[in-house]
Amino acid sequence: MSTIFAKIIAGEIPSDMVFQDDQVTAFRDISPQAPTHILIVPNREIPTANDVSAADEQLLGHMFVVARQLAAEEEIDANGYRLIINCNEHGGQEVYHLHLHLLGGRPLGPMLTRRT
Numbered sequence: 525m526s527t528i529f530a531k532i533i534a535g536e537i538p539s540d541m542v543f544q545d546d547q548v549t550a551f552r553d554i555s556p557q558a559p560t561h562i563l564i565v566p567n568r569e570i571p572t573a574n575d576v577s578a579a580d581e582q583l584l585g586h587m588f589v590v591a592r593q594l595a596a597e598e599e600i601d602a603n604g605y606r607l608i609i610n611c612n613e614h615g616g617q618e619v620y621h622l623h624l625h626l627l628g629g630r631p632l633g634p635m636l637t638r639r640t
């Protein structure tokens with residue numbers, strides 16, 4: 525089933541889009557957790573990280589290259605940033621269309637807070 529990201533990719537609902545090509549679309553997160561918070565989304569609907577296959581290897585690598593380019597454009601590359609993919613309930617995934625979070629622009633602190 526399609527998510528809201530399919531409509532953003534198709535331009536059917538507005539977003540603050542920062543990059544699009546024939547493989548991926550990148551737009552600013554509606555609820556930013558850092559000064560830079562961009563979502564890099566494959567145009568093809570892959571629900572979760574559990575659904576990737578060998579056929580997606582080039583696409584997944586391209587998402588990484590786009591993330592690196594956007595980090596440079598945002599001028600967060602030198603200080604550093606974080607790339608996150610959430611998967612399913614325990615991973616905290618809210619939108620079931622695979623996406624890479626690019627977060628930066630401030631020190632992001634520890635990756636996780638231990639709650640046992």
Ligand code: DGP
Nearest residue numbers: 528539552553554555610616617618619
């Ligand atoms: P995740 O928990 O990894 O599934 O993150 C989903 C992110 O998507 C979350 O940080 C908020 C963002 N988001 C949800 N709906 C919209 C939307 O309609 N527009 C934009 N730009 N971001 C959205």
